[in-house]
Structure formats: C-alpha cells, structure tokens
Amino acid sequence: MTLEAIKQAIQQKLIIQFTYSGRIRIVEPHVLGITKGNTQILGYQVDGESSSGGLPEWRRFDLEKMSDFFVTKELFPGRRPFPSGLHSSWDVELEIVPA
Secondary structure, eight states: OOHHHHHHHHHHTEEEEEEETTEEEEEEEEEEEEETTEEEEEEEEEEEOOSSSOSSEEEEEEGGGEEEEEEEEEEOOSOOOOTTSSOOOOSEEEEEOOO
16 A cells, blocks of 8 residues: 555545454545644445444545555545535645545
8 A cells, every 4th residue: 555546535426445453444534634633534435344433434544554555446426515614724734535
C-alpha cells in the first residue's frame, strides 16, 4: 500500500478493501490525513466486518494497522453528508474526495 494508491482511490472515488484489527473492511475513502502524528483514512465503511457497531458507518483507520490493502474497481458516488455537518479535525489533510 502506498499513499499514492490511496490518494488515487480518493480522487477516482474507488472503494478500497483491507484488513484492520483482523477484520475485512470495505470502505469508501473520503479523507487521507494526519492527526496527532498518525496517518489515517476517514472512510464510510459500507461492508465487511466491524467490532464497534453496525454498518454502514463512518470510521477512521490508522494506515500502519492496515494490511492486505487493495483498490477495487467499484466506484462510489462521492461525498456523503457527515452527521455533524463538519469534517473531523485534521492536523494536515493530504487528500479529500472531490465533490
């Protein structure tokens, strides 16, 4: 997995799949950023498994904890409304899904 692959998935609105905490995650990647020194993806998890609640749902994922990452060929429609109406805070935004 490279930052460039993640950035391209965000720019092209392509769903990604990876393993996180031993569970397969299928995610629409919306923001790649850095917060408190951790590089993370904010994504809308649409399928797969989760130990912290139902799906679909917004989740943040630390890149260093992701494995078996790949970009699918499945498109997602673009930005989704956030429940608060605001983005999560970031120290640095590296990429954000286009409108």
